[in-house]
Amino acid sequence: MPAKIAVLAKQVIDPEMPMAAFQIDSNAKRVVTPPNIPPVVNGFDENAVEAALQIKDSQDVSVTVISSGSSFALDVMKKPLSMGADELVLLQDDAFDNSVDSFQTAQLLASAIRKLGGFDLIICGRQASDWDNAQVPLGVAELLGLSCVALGKKVELKDDRVVVERLIPDGYEVVEASLPALVTVSNELGQPRYPTLRGIMAATRKRPTIWSASDLELDGGEMEPRLTLHDLFVPVSNAECEIIEGDDEVDAGRRLALRLREENFF
Amino acid sequence: MAEGNGVLIIGESAGDELSLASQEILAAGRKVADDLGQELAIAVFGDAVDAVARTAIAQGADKVYAVTSPLLAQFQVELNLAAAETLCRETSPAIILVARTNQGREVAPRLAFRLGVGLAQDCLEVSIDTSNGKLLANRPVYGGNAVAVISCNQTPQVAAVRPKVYVPLEPDSARQGEVISFPVDLDVSMVRSRVIEVVKEEAEGVKLEDASIVVSGGRGLGGPEPFAQLEELARLLGGAVGASRAAVDSGWVPASYQVGLTGKTITPDLYITIAISGASQHMAGCSGSKAIVAINKDAEANIFKEARYGVVGDWETVLASMTEAVRELVQE
Ligand SMILES: Cc1cc2nc3c(=O)[nH]c(=O)nc-3n(C[C@H](O)[C@H](O)[C@H](O)COP(=O)(O)OP(=O)(O)OC[C@H]3O[C@@H](n4cnc5c(N)ncnc54)[C@H](O)[C@@H]3O)c2cc1C
Numbered sequence: 001m002p003a004k005i006a007v008l009a010k011q012v013i014d015p016e017m018p019m020a021a022f023q024i025d026s027n028a029k030r031v032v033t034p035p036n037i038p039p040v041v042n043g044f045d046e047n048a049v050e051a052a053l054q055i056k057d058s059q060d061v062s063v064t065v066i067s068s069g070s071s072f073a074l075d076v077m078k079k080p081l082s083m084g085a086d087e088l089v090l091l092q093d094d095a096f097d098n099s100v101d102s103f104q105t106a107q108l109l110a111s112a113i114r115k116l117g118g119f120d121l122i123i124c125g126r127q128a129s130d131w132d133n134a135q136v137p138l139g140v141a142e143l144l145g146l147s148c149v150a151l152g153k154k155v156e157l158k159d160d161r162v163v164v165e166r167l168i169p170d171g172y173e174v175v176e177a178s179l180p181a182l183v184t185v186s187n188e189l190g191q192p193r194y195p196t197l198r199g200i201m202a203a204t205r206k207r208p209t210i211w212s213a214s215d216l217e218l219d220g221g222e223m224e225p226r227l228t229l230h231d232l233f234v235p236v237s238n239a240e241c242e243i244i245e246g247d248d249e250v251d252a253g254r255r256l257a258l259r260l261r262e263e264n265f266f
Numbered sequence: 267m268a269e270g271n272g273v274l275i276i277g278e279s280a281g282d283e284l285s286l287a288s289q290e291i292l293a294a295g296r297k298v299a300d301d302l303g304q305e306l307a308i309a310v311f312g313d314a315v316d317a318v319a320r321t322a323i324a325q326g327a328d329k330v331y332a333v334t335s336p337l338l339a340q341f342q343v344e345l346n347l348a349a350a351e352t353l354c355r356e357t358s359p360a361i362i363l364v365a366r367t368n369q370g371r372e373v374a375p376r377l378a379f380r381l382g383v384g385l386a387q388d389c390l391e392v393s394i395d396t397s398n399g400k401l402l403a404n405r406p407v408y409g410g411n412a413v414a415v416i417s418c419n420q421t422p423q424v425a426a427v428r429p430k431v432y433v434p435l436e437p438d439s440a441r442q443g444e445v446i447s448f449p450v451d452l453d454v455s456m457v458r459s460r461v462i463e464v465v466k467e468e469a470e471g472v473k474l475e476d477a478s479i480v481v482s483g484g485r486g487l488g489g490p491e492p493f494a495q496l497e498e499l500a501r502l503l504g505g506a507v508g509a510s511r512a513a514v515d516s517g518w519v520p521a522s523y524q525v526g527l528t529g530k531t532i533t534p535d536l537y538i539t540i541a542i543s544g545a546s547q548h549m550a551g552c553s554g555s556k557a558i559v560a561i562n563k564d565a566e567a568n569i570f571k572e573a574r575y576g577v578v579g580d581w582e583t584v585l586a587s588m589t590e591a592v593r594e595l596v597q598e
C-alpha cells in the first residue's frame with residue numbers, strides 16, 4: 001500500500017494586498033474581503049504541498065489536500081492539484097466560517113481525516129496568514145492522537161517514521177517521530193514549485209470531493225464555540241518621524257549619525 | 267472542568283534559573299491575579315527547582331508547583347504536556363498563562379486542546395474584565411494589521427503571551443510563598459518524537475535577541491554582499507545584524523537573522539532598518555524597539571510611519587557616510 005499523505009490548506013485573503021485595501025467592518029467584527037483581489041492558498045500551505053510533493057517525487061505516495069471554509073474560489077483551491085497533488089477534499093458549509101475558533105476548525109478537519117480512513121503523514125502550514133493562530137495543526141494532532149513536529153524546513157518519510165529538520169531560534173534540530181504523524185512547515189522549506197501545463201490540465205479535469213456539515217460526524221459539544229470575539233480594530237501608530245535632510249545623501253547619512261549620538265544611542 | 271480558581275503559569279527554566287520569559291509572564295500573571303483577588307501559582311518542571319522557586323516567589327508567585335518525575339530532567343514536549351495536563355486537572359485553575367516561547371508555542375495549544383478549551387494565542391496584553399471577572403486578551407491578527415479582543419468561553423481560560431511585552435517585576439526577596447512538591451507518573455511510551463541532532467546557525471558576537479542596537483537589512487539591498495557593510499556598522503555600535511524575511515527567503519542570510527511575526531521578536535534601544543519597507547509582519551517583531559531608524563529611498567514606505575528618525579535616500583550612499591561618521595564619533 002502506498003503511504004497516504006494529507007495536506008491541510010486554507011484559503012485566505014491575499015496578505016500581499018496593498019495596505020490601503022485592508023478594511024475592517026467593525027460591526028460585523030471582520031476583515032472586509034477586498035473586492036478585486038482574489039484570495040490565495042495560505043503561503044505556508046503551499047510550502048506544505050511542496051513538502052508532500054518532494055516525498056512523492058521519490059516514493060509511491062498519494063497526496064490529498066483538505067480544506068475547510070464557508071466558500072471557496074475553486075480555481076484558487078485547485079492550485080495544489082496543478083502542482084501535483086492527487087485529490088482535493090473541500091469541507092464547505094456556511095457553518096464552517098470559523099476564522100476565530102481554531103478548536104472548531106481542528107474538529108472539522110479531524111473528522112474529515114477520520115472519514116477518509118486516516119493518513120500516515122499530515123503536513124500543514126505553520127500558521128494561517130489571516131488569524132495567525134498557529135494552533136489548528138497542533139489541535140488536529142491532539143484530537144487524532146498523532147505524533148507532532150512543528151516548524152519543519154525539511155521533511156523526509158522513512159518507512160515507519162518521519163524525519164524533520166525543525167527550526168529553533170538559533171538554527172535547527174533534526175527530529176524523528178513515529179507514524180502516523182503531523183508536521184507543520186515554514187517558508188524556510190523553500191519556494192513551492194510552479195504548476196506545470198500538464199498539471200494545470202489534469203487539475204481542470206479533477207473534481208473535488210465536497211462535504212457539508214451533514215456529511216461529517218460532528219457532535220454538538222465538540223463544535224461549541226471556544227472563543228468570543230469582542231472587538232476587531234486597526235491599531236494606530238503614533239510615531240512621528242523626524243526626516244533628516246542634508247546637502248545631499250552623503251551629508252544626510254552623516255547628520256543621522258550625529259543626531260543618534262546627540263540622543264546618546266551610542 | 268468546574269469553575270476553577272487562581273492563575274497558573276506554565277513555567278520554563280533556563281539551566282538552573284527561571285527563564286526570562288517566565289519572569290515576564292509572572293508580571294502579567296501578578297496583575298491578573300490581583301485584579302481577580304486570587305492566587306498566582308507557577309509550575310516548574312524537573313528536579314533543580316530551588317533557585318527557580320526562590321526567583322518565582324520573589325517576582326510575584328504565591329505558590330510554586332515543583333512538578334517532578336525522573337523523566338522530566340530535560341524538556342521533552344509529550345512528557346511536559348502530560349505533566350502539565352495532570353497538574354491542571356488536579357488544581358483546576360481559572361486561568362492558565364503560557365509564555366509563547368519556542369516551547370510555549372507548542373505547549374499552549376496542545377495543552378488547551380487536551381483540556382478541551384480555547385486558547386487566546388499570541389497575546390500582547392491580558393487583563394481582567396471587571397464586569398464578569400473573565401480574562402480579556404488583545405492579540406494581533408492579519409500580520410499585525412488588526413488587533414482582536416477575545417475571551418475564552420470555557421474554564422480554564424488559556425492564553426499564550428508574546429515574550430518581551432511584559433517587564434519582569436523587581437525581585438523582592440522578602441516575599442513569602444509556598445513550594446509544593448507535585449510528583450507525576452509519566453511513562454516513556456508517551457514519547458513519540460526525539461531530537462537526534464542540533465545544528466546551530468547563529469552569527470558570532472552579540473545575540474540578535476539581546477543586542478541593544480540592531481542593524482537590519484531588507485530586499486532593497488539587492489544581494490548578500492551588502493550585509494558585510496551592515497556587519498561593519500553593527501560592530502562599531504556593539505550591535506547585531508538582523509534581516510527581513512525577503513532577505514532570508516532570497517538566501518542572503520540564515521533564517522536565524524529574521525525579525526518579525528514568524529522570526530524573532532526584538533526590543534533593542536535602537537533598530538536601524540536599511541532598505542526595509544516596514545510591512546506589518548516585519549514590524550510585529552520590532553515594534554517594541556525604543557527608537558526605529560529608517561533608511562529607504564521611497565518616502566512613502568510604511569517604515570517611515572513607524573520610525574523616529576529617517577533618511578530618504580539610496581542606502582549605499584547613506585549607509586557609507588553614516589558608518590564613517592559613527593566610526594569617527596566612537597573613536598573620539
Ligand atoms: C504570514 C506571513 C508572515 C511573515 N513574517 C515575516 C517576518 O517574520 N519578517 C519579515 O520581515 N517579513 C515577514 N513577512 C513578509 C512581509 O509581509 C514582507 O513581504 C517583507 O517583510 C518584505 O521585506 P522587505 O521590506 O525587505 O522587502 P520589500 O517590501 O520589497 O521592501 C524593500 C524596500 O527597499 C527599498 N529600497 C529598494 N532599493 C533601495 C535603495 N537602493 N536604497 C534604499 N532603499 C531601497 C524599497 O523602497 C522598499 O521599501 C511575512 C508575510 C506573511 C504573509
Ligand SMILES: Nc1ncnc2c1ncn2[C@@H]1O[C@H](COP(=O)(O)O)[C@@H](O)[C@H]1O
Nearest residue numbers: 008009068124125127128133134135136
Ligand atoms: N480552514 C482550514 N482548512 C484547512 N487547513 C487549515 C484551516 N485552518 C488552518 N489550517 C491548517 O493549519 C495551519 C495553521 O493554521 P492556523 O492554526 O489557523 O494558523 C494552516 O497553515 C493550515 O495548514
